[in-house]
Amino acid sequence: xxxxxxxxxxxxxxxxxxxxxxxxxxxxxxxxxxxxxxxxxxxxxxxxxxxxxxxxxxxxxxxxxxxxxxxxxxxxxxxxxxxxxxxxxxxxxxxxxxxxxxxxxxxxxxxxxxxxxxxxxxxxxxxxxxxxxxxxxxxxxxxxxxxxxxxxxxxxxxxxxxxxxxxxxxxxxxxxxxxxxxxxxxxxxxxxxxxxxxxxxxxxxxxxxxxxxxxxxxxxxxxxxxxxxxxxxxxxxxxxxxxxxxxxxxxxxxxxxxxxxxxxxxxxxxxxxxxxxxxxxxxxxxxxxxxxxxxxxxxxxxxxxxxxxxxxxxxxxxxxxxxxxxxxxxxxxxxxxxxxxxxxxxxxxxxxxxxxxxxxxxxxxxxxxxxxxxxxxxxxxxxxxxxxxxxxxxxxxxxxxxxxxxxxxxxxxxxxxxxxxxxxxxxxxxxxxxxxxxxxxxxxxxxxxxxxxxxxxxxxxxxxxxxxxxxxxxxxxxxxxxxxxxxxx
Amino acid sequence: xxxxxxxxxxxxxxxxxxxxxxxxxxxxxxxxxxxxxxxxxxxxxxxxxxxxxxxxxxxxxxxxxxxxxxxxxxxxxxxxxxxxxxxxxxxxxxxxxxxxxxxxxxxxxxxxxxxxxxxxxxxxxxxxxxxxxxxxxxxxxxxxxxxxxxxxxxxxxxxxxxxxxxxxxxxxxxxxxxxxxxxxxxxxxxxxxxxxxxxxxxxxxxxxxxxxxxxxxxxxxxxxxxxxxxxxxxxxxxxxxxxxxxxxxxxxxxxxxxxxxxxxxxxxxxxxxxxxxxxxxxxxxxxxxxxxxxxxxxxxxxxxxxxxxxxxxxxxxxxxxxxxxxxxxxxxxxxxxxxxxxxxxxxxxxxxxxxxxxxxxxxxxxxxxxxxxxxxxxxxxxxxxxxxxxxxxxxxxxxxxxxxxxxxxxxxxxxxxxxxxxxxxxxxxxxxxxxxxxxxxxxxxxxxxxxxxxxxxxxxxxxxxxxxxxx
Numbered sequence: 001x002x003x004x005x006x007x008x009x010x011x012x013x014x015x016x017x018x019x020x021x022x023x024x025x026x027x028x029x030x031x032x033x034x035x036x037x038x039x040x041x042x043x044x045x046x047x048x049x050x051x052x053x054x055x056x057x058x059x060x061x062x063x064x065x066x067x068x069x070x071x072x073x074x075x076x077x078x079x080x081x082x083x084x085x086x087x088x089x090x091x092x093x094x095x096x097x098x099x100x101x102x103x104x105x106x107x108x109x110x111x112x113x114x115x116x117x118x119x120x121x122x123x124x125x126x127x128x129x130x131x132x133x134x135x136x137x138x139x140x141x142x143x144x145x146x147x148x149x150x151x152x153x154x155x156x157x158x159x160x161x162x163x164x165x166x167x168x169x170x171x172x173x174x175x176x177x178x179x180x181x182x183x184x185x186x187x188x189x190x191x192x193x194x195x196x197x198x199x200x201x202x203x204x205x206x207x208x209x210x211x212x213x214x215x216x217x218x219x220x221x222x223x224x225x226x227x228x229x230x231x232x233x234x235x236x237x238x239x240x241x242x243x244x245x246x247x248x249x250x251x252x253x254x255x256x257x258x259x260x261x262x263x264x265x266x267x268x269x270x271x272x273x274x275x276x277x278x279x280x281x282x283x284x285x286x287x288x289x290x291x292x293x294x295x296x297x298x299x300x301x302x303x304x305x306x307x308x309x310x311x312x313x314x315x316x317x318x319x320x321x322x323x324x325x326x327x328x329x330x331x332x333x334x335x336x337x338x339x340x341x342x343x344x345x346x347x348x349x350x351x352x353x354x355x356x357x358x359x360x361x362x363x364x365x366x367x368x369x370x371x372x373x374x375x376x377x378x379x380x381x382x383x384x385x386x387x388x389x390x391x392x393x394x395x396x397x398x399x400x401x402x403x404x405x406x407x408x409x410x411x412x413x414x415x416x417x418x419x420x421x422x423x424x425x426x427x428x429x430x431x432x433x434x435x436x437x438x439x440x441x442x443x444x445x446x447x448x449x450x451x452x453x454x455x456x457x458x459x460x461x462x463x464x465x466x467x468x469x470x471x472x473x474x475x476x477x478x479x480x481x482x483x484x485x486x487x488x489x
Numbered sequence: 490x491x492x493x494x495x496x497x498x499x500x501x502x503x504x505x506x507x508x509x510x511x512x513x514x515x516x517x518x519x520x521x522x523x524x525x526x527x528x529x530x531x532x533x534x535x536x537x538x539x540x541x542x543x544x545x546x547x548x549x550x551x552x553x554x555x556x557x558x559x560x561x562x563x564x565x566x567x568x569x570x571x572x573x574x575x576x577x578x579x580x581x582x583x584x585x586x587x588x589x590x591x592x593x594x595x596x597x598x599x600x601x602x603x604x605x606x607x608x609x610x611x612x613x614x615x616x617x618x619x620x621x622x623x624x625x626x627x628x629x630x631x632x633x634x635x636x637x638x639x640x641x642x643x644x645x646x647x648x649x650x651x652x653x654x655x656x657x658x659x660x661x662x663x664x665x666x667x668x669x670x671x672x673x674x675x676x677x678x679x680x681x682x683x684x685x686x687x688x689x690x691x692x693x694x695x696x697x698x699x700x701x702x703x704x705x706x707x708x709x710x711x712x713x714x715x716x717x718x719x720x721x722x723x724x725x726x727x728x729x730x731x732x733x734x735x736x737x738x739x740x741x742x743x744x745x746x747x748x749x750x751x752x753x754x755x756x757x758x759x760x761x762x763x764x765x766x767x768x769x770x771x772x773x774x775x776x777x778x779x780x781x782x783x784x785x786x787x788x789x790x791x792x793x794x795x796x797x798x799x800x801x802x803x804x805x806x807x808x809x810x811x812x813x814x815x816x817x818x819x820x821x822x823x824x825x826x827x828x829x830x831x832x833x834x835x836x837x838x839x840x841x842x843x844x845x846x847x848x849x850x851x852x853x854x855x856x857x858x859x860x861x862x863x864x865x866x867x868x869x870x871x872x873x874x875x876x877x878x879x880x881x882x883x884x885x886x887x888x889x890x891x892x893x894x895x896x897x898x899x900x901x902x903x904x905x906x907x908x909x910x911x912x913x914x915x916x917x918x919x920x921x922x923x924x925x926x927x928x929x930x931x932x933x934x935x936x937x938x939x940x941x942x943x944x945x946x947x948x949x950x951x952x953x954x955x956x957x958x959x960x
Contacts, residue, residue: 379612
């Protein structure tokens with residue numbers, strides 16, 4: 001506690017200290033606080049473990065790539081030195097498999113805070129000259145039962161369990177005083193009731209949030225230190241700050257809800273039932289309704305029909321055969337700068353057919369993407385019905401685990417894929433042979449992190465939304481505070 | 490009907506049914522169930538039709554691929570799609586989280602891909618909804634709300650003293666309360682169950698009655714368990730508030746926290762490889778053999794020796810058949826042992842992880858119920874594994890057939906030879922039959938044990954519940 005000043009401490013300090021002493025005498029707050037701390041710890045550990053698993057998987061992928069390319073390089077070196085016994089893959093094979101490298105999406109410095117959607121999608125893709133469905137349709141290995149249940153990460157503890165603790169501490173903040181008979185006494189003092197109430201709430205919220213803030217900071221700083229990322233990096237701190245602000249706003253919203261229920265003048269038992277009902281409503285029923293509504297009105301486009309369409313298009317291209325090749329060459333005169341297509345250049349033919357397929361698939365993919373975007377837009381609008389869903393998405397965004405960052409990665413994959421295809425297509429049509437120089441000139445994928453402004457653009461509205469709701473709710477409750485009476489309804 | 494048990498049950502039923510809150514909650518529950526059944530039916534039916542249509546389209550592509558070298562046909566391959574079980578409208582289980590299709594081609598067993606969940610917004614994952622989820626989460630909540638004041642409430646109202654003064658034995662009182670609440674639940678859930686049955690009958694035309702019966706028994710047992718435990722807690726708690734707090738905490742822990750917490754624990758204790766690592770291991774072991782001492786060139790020499798000995802000739806040129814086909818089939822069979830090993834151990838990993846979660850049912854029987862429900866509905870990972878095995882068996886048969894055709898109709902080196910366009914229909918279409926439910930319950934032994942054990946213990950405790958203190 002604070003040291004006693006020679007003069008009488010200001011009133012608010014007195015209030016806070018008094019409340020703290022009362023609360024500290026009870027067993028339940030300590031018990032609940034400890035349980036929450038343990039759960040937060042477990043969530044933090046799980047998130048950290050997952051981020052480490054991903055980093056290791058990415059590390060292994062990159063090592064394998066480097067080894068494969070080094071072996072290829074030494075083969076080419078032997079061939080260049082005149083050794084005709086070594087088998088050098090033709091350039092088409094280099095672009096399709098042998099010289100490919102993985103494009104990777106490493107977890108952000110705050111990746112340990114949430115697993116989010118990152119267990120559904122692999123954080124690497126082996127980009128080749130082939131069509132993009134060949135590397136984008138790979139699923140990460142994960143027990144489907146775990147995917148269904150979801151992960152026990154910090155975001156889960158904050159969204160689902162923190163409100164339970166908050167409600168347990170605040171459900172009787174007014175009704176408890178009334179039932180003890182102390183409300184009448186309090187109302188006769190010169191202290192405004194609002195100030196009294198805010199002091200009571202402040203102490204309780206601090207108790208509930210203290211552990212959350214500590215564990216979050218500990219995890220974030222610990223991961224930053226272990227990963228060797230610079231602790232001075234502004235972006236990480238901005239993320240941590242944003243995360244904490246979001247959690248704070250969410251906690252404030254639940255507290256305002258408890259306050260709003262309390263000023264209605266019911267007994268503690270009714271308050272408890274109402275608040276549990278609210279928790280169920282916002283965390284289970286509304287999300288379920290939104291999920292059911294969104295997937296009925298904007299069902300996810302089908303990858304099954306996509307698969308059939310792809311086969312149909314590739315069959316049609318194969319059927320067109322020579323005509324498809326001729327058409328491709330007519331459309332891409334730049335491919336034949338060196339004269340005619342060499343006899344027996346089967347890779348050039350493969351590419352022409354593949355490109356014809358891709359062309360036929362373009363509208364199909366466009367329709368798929370726009371259906372997906374429509375679904376995402378509608379989900380983004382309807383989630384406003386539950387602050388819990390808003391917070392969950394925002395926390396995933398801050399941790400770099402949301403769909404936004406993945407789409408950002410996908411766009412870069414697209415650009416890289418096109419560059420890779422361009423690089424090889426020209427050389428395949430020119431019938432070049434593979435050499436070490438070519439290996440050195442391969443396009444390289446470097447993931448550019450999403451600008452902070454993008455993340456802020458998605459998360460700040462969520463924060464503002466939570467704060468606005470809190471403001472409205474607590475404004476209403478404080479206005480009604482004047483009508484609080486020592487007699488129960 | 491004059492027995493005191495019935496009288497108490499009737500009083501409990503009438504009193505609860507008069508309560509506006511109970512009526513509202515029950516109505517809401519029935520409405521939610523109805524929506525879940527109808528939406529489930531509509532969704533599952535459209536997925537089913539889509540899969541059937543795609544499967545048929547793939548067969549047509551295969552049959553009409555024209556004159557082709559059989560090995561090219563093997564590379565052309567086909568996709569197969571997982572059928573949707575009729576009961577998925579009740580419990581879609583992991584169906585959104587497993588791939589729905591796999592590509593069957595020469596040389597390689599591909600994993601399933603295209604998980605529907607990848608294209609769903611995050612809220613769907615946060616609160617995936619089905620009739621099963623309502624039965625697992627909300628019905629127990631309703632039971633708790635009905636049962637928590639059974640004894641503690643009577644005491645607070647002062648009526649417990651009168652009841653006991655009448656000389657009503659504790660067991661009669663308990664049985665009456667339990668029956669009354671059970672009757673109310675039957676009134677609430679009965680129509681919903683009928684609606685579900687109608688949705689099921691209308692959607693598939695065929696109903697697998699052992700599965701439906703199994704589901705009814707599982708959920709019946711679970712609701713009975715929740716009811717017994719709630720009454721025990723109510724009788725043993727000092728105040729109704731305390732009873733409610735205990736029961737709600739238990740609810741939150743079993744339905745919210747443990748499924749996630751156990752999943753993460755299982756993942757840690759039985760880790761699975763990353764997709765890339767899995768593929769790399771496959772490639773490595775196909776090249777060098779599972780033991781790492783069986784390189785491809787050594788294997789090829791052995792195949793050559795065997796073929797020459799079999800046909801009694803001394804050189805490949807004098808073989809009456811296509812040796813390339815023999816060699817390819819041998820390498821298929823070698824690769825198949827590698828696939829069996831690695832895919833087998835991956836699915837065994839999943840099974841070990843799930844067994845751990847099921848065993849945690851000792852603390853939270855809901856975990857056992859979830860597992861049983863998916864198994865009975867045919868939407869768990871074991872069902873997926875069964876389908877994956879059938880698809881892989883079909884792939885191996887198909888590839889072996891193309892190799893045999895090439896072997897018997899050509900001589901070595903005939904890569905440019907084309908089989909007539911009519912041969913492809915000779916290989917039968919993929920026809921998958923869902924296994925009988927008994928076969929799928931093997932890995933559910935623990936879940937059954939846990940649920941049965943809980944029920945017995947709860948029943949014993951229930952019968953031995955002491956008369957509550959009056960103060």
